[in-house]
Amino acid sequence: MKILIVAPAWVGDMVMAQSLFKSLRNDYSDAVLDVVAPSWSLPIIDRMPEIRRGIALSAGHGQLHIAARIRTGRFLAGNAYDRAIVLPRTWKSALIPFFAKIPVRTGFRGEFRYGLINDMRKLDKTVLTMTVLRYLALGRERRAKIVPEIRFYPELQADPENRDRLVKTLGLRMDRPVAVFCPGAEYGPAKQWPLDHYRRLAEMLIADGYQVWTLGSSKEAGAAERIDPGSTGFVNLCGRTRLVDTVDLMSLAVCAVTNDSGLMHVAAAAGIPVQAIYGSSSPAYTPPLTTRADIHRLGLECSPCFKRQCPPGHLDCLKKISPESVHGSIRARADG
Secondary structure, eight states, X not given: OXXXXXXXXXXXXXXXXXXXXXXXXXXXXXXXXXEEEEGGGHHHHTTOTTOSEEXXXXXXXXXXXXXXXXXXXXXXXXGOOXXXXXXXXXXXXXXXXXXXXXXXXXXESOSSOBTTXXXXXXXXXXXXXXXXXXXXXXXXXXXXXXXXXXXXXXXXXXXXXXHHHHHHHTTOOOSSOEEEEEOOOTTOGGGXXXXXXXXXXXXXXXHTTOEEEEOOOGXXXXXXXXXXXSOTTEEEOTTSSOHHHHHHHHTTOSXXXXXXXXXXXXXXXXXXXXXXXXXXXXXXXXXXXXXXXXXXXXXXXXXXXXXXXXXXXXXXXXXXXXXXXXXXXXXXXXXX
16 A cells, blocks of 8 residues: 655644654555655655655745645656545645646645545544544544554654764763753743753753753754853754754753753654643644653643743643643652
8 A cells, every 4th residue: 555645734743743753654555655745844854764854845834836846746646646645634745646647635624725635534533632643543544443543652763873973063071961951842832841941941951960951943052052051061963964864963852841842752752751731732633642741731721821921921731830740750760
């Protein structure tokens, strides 16, 4: 069976989709899986052994690029795929499988795309509460029970050669255990733990004998500078690495402290303990897919609001999660 999967355009969603890829390979031992995804995500897909090939889509998140999607679909028509699974719910995401003439095209009812999707599934958000459950449900037969089981967690493979190169070129030292901080969240400020809290936690961890590496894009470089306690053992790597490099660097760490972000899911898939901090979002919807996570969430009356900005403006759902509580969880997991 040859299956084409149209992947999501967010980092975290892409990582969570690996649970689906693993399930498909388990259920169909002879399955060949190809994935259409934004070009930035192809190096991450290369770390997923379940996938035969990643196919670049030039359009990014929120971009139409209809002509490019039609061209890609027609280009893939000669591959004789048996089935397509379209994870996003937009009509544009269904164009490629349609023009690739794939006979069975599975997806949820979303934007008007009748005909583009011919195996239309109804999304019951009260039952399929997690993003990963929705992906898994699309991989099952229509007659299967509605609630799938999360049988496989994402596991991104580290590249030892690239890891060694990074340690050398970035001048990293491995004489102390590494705690990784991921202070960014592309969604917005209502998912970002205060930088002063990160700074205080960095001070405590460095005093404990850790070193702290901050990871993220160049957008987070300034935030990492504000976290820097001015102590030996703090390294600002934001903007100095590629996304795929974070997999290899995280494999060297003993824990990650992270907002609910794409890098939270990368850290979970890299196999390290995760301290996950939730503000406007909820772990009931996008939890880190690992058995080695501690969730920090206050559950205030106003949360989760799922807003980019805090509607009342106080950000109490994040500010009242103390650095001391996260520090305590790190120490408890290290001792346990």
